[in-house]
Amino acid sequence: MTDADDKLVHSTAFDVKPDEMQQISPLVRRLVENNPGPFTFTGTCTYIVGRGDVAVIDPGRENEAHTQAIIDALKGERIAWIVVSHTHKDHSPGAALLAERTGAPIVGCAPFIPKEGPESGLDSAHDLSYKPTRVMKDGDAIEGDGFRLEAIETPGHASNHLAFALPQERSVFSADHVMAWSTSIVAPPDGNMTEYMNSLDKMRARDDATLWPGHGGPVTEPPRYLRALAAHRRQREAAIVRCLNAGDETIPDMVARIYDGLDPRLVNAAALSVLAHMEDLVTRGVAIAEGPITVKGRYRRAS
Template sequence: MAFLEEPEPQRGVALPVLPGVRRIVANNPSLMTYHGTNTYLIESDQGFIVLDPGPEDAGHLDDIIAATGGKVCAILLSHTHSDHLGATSSLKARTGAPTFAFHRVADPSFEPDVLVHDRDMVAGMLAIHTPGHASDHLCFAARDGVVFSADHVMSWSSSIVSPPDGNMAAYCASLRLMLSRNDSLYLPGHGPPLPNPTPYVADLLNRRVEREEAIFEALRSGPSNAWDLMDRLYSKTDPWLRRAAERNVIAHLEKLHAEGRVAQAGEIWSVQR
């Protein structure tokens, strides 16, 4: 499958995405965040809805305030990973806007003002609980088939699924849930917009299924630990990416274990006899 690329975006500027929607790309580029976290500014009659304030960074916070004039009426969280959550408390302190997040947050240090449940309407958008990458992950479906897909589906890369909060069975189920919809555009948490997302999401799911079967077949030749399985099945060379790939392998193994297909003895995994 082909991932999408984009040039490094202009920093500190609210870039137009759609009518009434802009994004500021936080200055936190990395192997896991691409050019940085997308903070979306969504216009409404009451002011701006800020979706994912981004990392704790004074400059990024100032950019949000400058772009909105401080007129923020709601702060939405797709999930509570630090590159999305970090600036939330500071933004709330400067604007007084209430925070909205899934009712069972994965980060116990954060208490949202409004607890969001699956299928709730939030700031005119439908909240869709899509666990897998994170247990508290939400996508937000707006008008005309536009979905803020956050880290569940990104255009530039597949998502890491890292236990214990990451869960591969939940992730695959969430991909199938999104496939049941008829959306036209995803606006992800990192990277450029993703038009016509359905074939792309189908490819993401197929790749996970294929990877899982490759792991199972590798175990048929003998017991192994997750690191060695990663080393055999992935072509990553960067140490950080290799560790991320190992986390994905562990997530697949836990799914296979829950399905009764593999057994675990310490760090060693084997086909269930």
């Protein structure tokens, strides 16, 4: 393995039109919702698995146009399952609307349970109205004509995050756990860096050929990309430790030092990401918090 193998290179090449159905593999089709932004890239990817009786993965926001585009694209077919990876508002609210229109059951992640803590993180971005017909656990599966979708528990980006394996194509719908266009936001209190890294290790232990993310194009070399992604997170941790060694005590100071030239719209998210690393460092005894572990807290290197 060379140093180049550990360099994380994102792919932002993704030429799609909103709500236009694309056949992207023998078993998989995709529509991209028209909700571009700094956290969603070109929009949320909704995946259709199978033919005839199909599974719809992550129907997006409560968006009449996108829901109708899904229904129109599947004329003559039946939506047998509406599958949800996690309850962020760009992924799950459309499930209720699609279920209302089609009668299909909602399966997948558990409902969101807010965590107590001084930081709100991205909790406000969660869909509190999400009500699944069936909660899937690690290894649970649904089966259709010629395909099987297996749940993989991948907490970290969100505590209830699931990915879904499609063994017939050696692929995984990785949702927001792993994306080719950007790293995932891990924002406490619901986001947890220790869990995220454990979930990365879980994905690295697999032998998948393709990852289909919740935003942007596919990861086409999962072993190399996952290795580089894990190395990137370790490098970010090392940068935070260097900040502590240099005497930086606050997360805003660390963000300014580490994220040079950052889009101002992403500063708060970067602070929450540093906080997630800091939680992990304090838990492991590498850093010490002078009081509660918050973005406004003060920290020092453990001696």
